[in-house]
Amino acid sequence: MQCHTRLKRELKSLSESPPPNVSCWLNEDSLNTLTAKIIGPPSTPYEKGVFTLHIAIPDRYPFEPPRIRFTTPIYHPNIDDAGRICLDLLKMPPNGAWKPAVNIAGLLSSIFLLMSDPNPDDGLMFDIARQYKTDKGAFTRKAREWTQRHAMKETSDDEPQSKCPRLD
Structure with missing residues (x-):
């Protein structure tokens, strides 16, 4: 229950003031699954690409980090072919830097x-x-x-494009 309360609060905050170049929304079929899109950073090989990420929220969130992976192929030293990301914030201590104070926007x-x-x-x-x-x-x-081949495709009309939906 704490997981869902925190997640609702985070999604509301994301909808009202999302980080630059990021959008995120709750999947309709699951309360523990989100989809995010990141627009490639300027002055990088990923510029103008739109990269989709799958976010699985564990039942123990925020005491465990979400599992995040790229579903859009990306050529990057810290992201493997399955979309898994090597980032300390996504790992539990002592090998990682996850803390319950970290949120989805961060x-x-x-x-x-x-x-x-x-x-x-x-x-x-x-x-x-x-x-x-x-x-x-x-x-x-x-x-x-890779960005031109995989991340610059037209998006479908039924996909949310900008901000997280409100969960009032």
Whole structure:
């Protein structure tokens, strides 16, 4: 019950003042599943791409972090082929930095920042991390190509486009 109360409050806040370049909404079929979209950060190979993320909220939220993964393919050293994200905020201590005070908006903002500034020293995709460190031009070209191929598709009319719906 605490999970749903907190989630309603967070979604209301997201609808009223979402982080820049982020939208998020509750899936109709489940109270524990959200969908988010992040617009690729400017001046990066992801610029103008629209990336979809799946967010699964555990029953113990906020005492456990949500499971977030990209459903849009992305060429990034910290995101694997299954869309899993290597980010300390998504892991429980002692190996991670999750705290109950962190919210969905903060996580999505952190993912946006990770897209802007990859961490190749903690890469999930070894080959991409190595390329990022040794041949940034080749990395940028490939990441831009993936963005154009996978993240610049037309969106369907039945998909929410801007802000989270209100849960009054």
